[in-house]
Amino acid sequence: LTILGIETSCDETAAAVVVRDEAGQGTILGDVVLSQLDEHSAYGGVVPEIAARAHVEALDDLIRQALAKANMTLADIDAIAATSGPGLIGGLIVGLMTGKAIARATAKPLYAVNHLEGHALTARLTDKLDFPYLMLLVSGGHTQLVLVRGVGEYERWGTTIDDALGEAFDKTAKLLGLPYPGGPAVERAAASGNADRFSFPRPLVGEKRLDFSFSGLKTAVRQAAQSIAPVSRQDVADICASFQKAVSRTLQDRIGRGLERFRQEFPDVSQPALVVAGGVAANKVLRATLQELCDRNRFRFVAPPLALCTDNAAMIAWAGLERMAAGLAADELSVSPRSRWPLDADAAAILGSGK
Numbered sequence: 001l002t003i004l005g006i007e008t009s010c011d012e013t014a015a016a017v018v019v020r021d022e023a024g025q026g027t028i029l030g031d032v033v034l035s036q037l038d039e040h041s042a043y044g045g046v047v048p049e050i051a052a053r054a055h056v057e058a059l060d061d062l063i064r065q066a067l068a069k070a071n072m073t074l075a076d077i078d079a080i081a082a083t084s085g086p087g088l089i090g091g092l093i094v095g096l097m098t099g100k101a102i103a104r105a106t107a108k109p110l111y112a113v114n115h116l117e118g119h120a121l122t123a124r125l126t127d128k129l130d131f132p133y134l135m136l137l138v139s140g141g142h143t144q145l146v147l148v149r150g151v152g153e154y155e156r157w158g159t160t161i162d163d164a165l166g167e168a169f170d171k172t173a174k175l176l177g178l179p180y181p182g183g184p185a186v187e188r189a190a191a192s193g194n195a196d197r198f199s200f201p202r203p204l205v206g207e208k209r210l211d212f213s214f215s216g217l218k219t220a221v222r223q224a225a226q227s228i229a230p231v232s233r234q235d236v237a238d239i240c241a242s243f244q245k246a247v248s249r250t251l252q253d254r255i256g257r258g259l260e261r262f263r264q265e266f267p268d269v270s271q272p273a274l275v276v277a278g279g280v281a282a283n284k285v286l287r288a289t290l291q292e293l294c295d296r297n298r299f300r301f302v303a304p305p306l307a308l309c310t311d312n313a314a315m316i317a318w319a320g321l322e323r324m325a326a327g328l329a330a331d332e333l334s335v336s337p338r339s340r341w342p343l344d345a346d347a348a349a350i351l352g353s354g355k
């Protein structure tokens with residue numbers, strides 16, 4: 001089975017062609033991503049209207065490029081998978097409508113894919129990985145610990161009650177005068193800083209629930225910066241290093257509890273695994289923290305290549321293939337994009353349908 005994937009939920013326009021063989025092995029045949037970073041960086045964040053227009057301009061050509069790389073035409077494709085939520089509604093409309101148009105014109109099935117499901121299943125494209133497993137998604141818009149039981153079967157164990165982790169990095173960078181996106185800038189500055197100079201809060205550490213909170217950390221950073229103004233380069237480095245250490249310790253505690261809970265619920269799983277996804281997974285200090293935590297708890301730590309951790313269309317194509325292989329029905333062409341679309345049914349019920 002071969003599928004064309006389309007991703008337009010945030011600030012990356014992406015198209016990919018992915019094939020899945022009978023043994024369940026996936027191969028990426030063509031994968032193109034156009035980041036809109038330059039369009040948004042002057043504003044210090046993603047501007048929805050600019051994003052939507054950029055998707056319109058870029059998508060058709062990216063689809064052509066992905067097909068060309070795969071050495072295929074639309075006739076060789078078995079189905080189309082397009083992200084239909086959650087995300088910025090303008091971009092979602094662009095990607096989903098394009099997917100529908102191709103599906104209609106070629107009379108092929110359309111899979112309306114949840115972006116989070118794409119992140120959740122990516123590791124099965126790159127690694128041999130059986131259900132169930134735990135997935136930590138840490139990006140600019142999401143911070144979630146999710147139990148992946150199977151295709152279409154997700155349980156959200158923890159989520160942020162305020163800022164996403166990537167957002168905390170971005171806001172910290174902004175108030176220290178570092179460039180956008182903040183994550184890489186904070187990591188770079190932290191490399192020459194003293195992580196023990198400031199003792200920043202570690203929100204929710206010690207609590208039984210598996211949620212996260214990062215807004216207090218950002219406030220503490222602001223206060224620290226104000227208390228020593230004017231802030232020197234070394235001060236910035238020290239604040240960044242201390243910030244990263246606080247995040248590390250927080251993740252150790254929160255994820256550590258998640259691993260424990262997994263062991264309790266699945267004592268028979270002989271090789272439990274923690275998978276990471278999202279742009280924050282690029283951070284070497286946090287990666288090392290998670291690796292060490294997994295080693296200590298005898299969990300396998302699975303980190304897909306970075307290009308597949310951040311937003312891309314190969315993961316959307318793969319989620320579509322997994323749905324097909326699991327025998328799940330394709331979507332009607334009347335399907336609507338949803339700016340909010342929690343992965344698990346419980347959360348969906350709380351928010352109301354379609355929200």
Ligand code: ATP
Nearest residue numbers: 139140141142166181182183184278279280283310
């Ligand atoms: P979504 O949340 O919808 O997936 P997104 O575009 O916000 O979308 P990603 O593209 O996966 O998410 O990741 C971007 C985020 O990752 C930004 O907040 C950025 O600061 C953060 N990030 C990138 N590199 C690093 C790093 N080295 N350390 C920490 N954070 C990083």
Ligand code: MG
Nearest residue numbers: 010011012311
């Ligand atoms: Mg992005």
Ligand code: FE
Nearest residue numbers: 115139310311
């Ligand atoms: Fe994403």
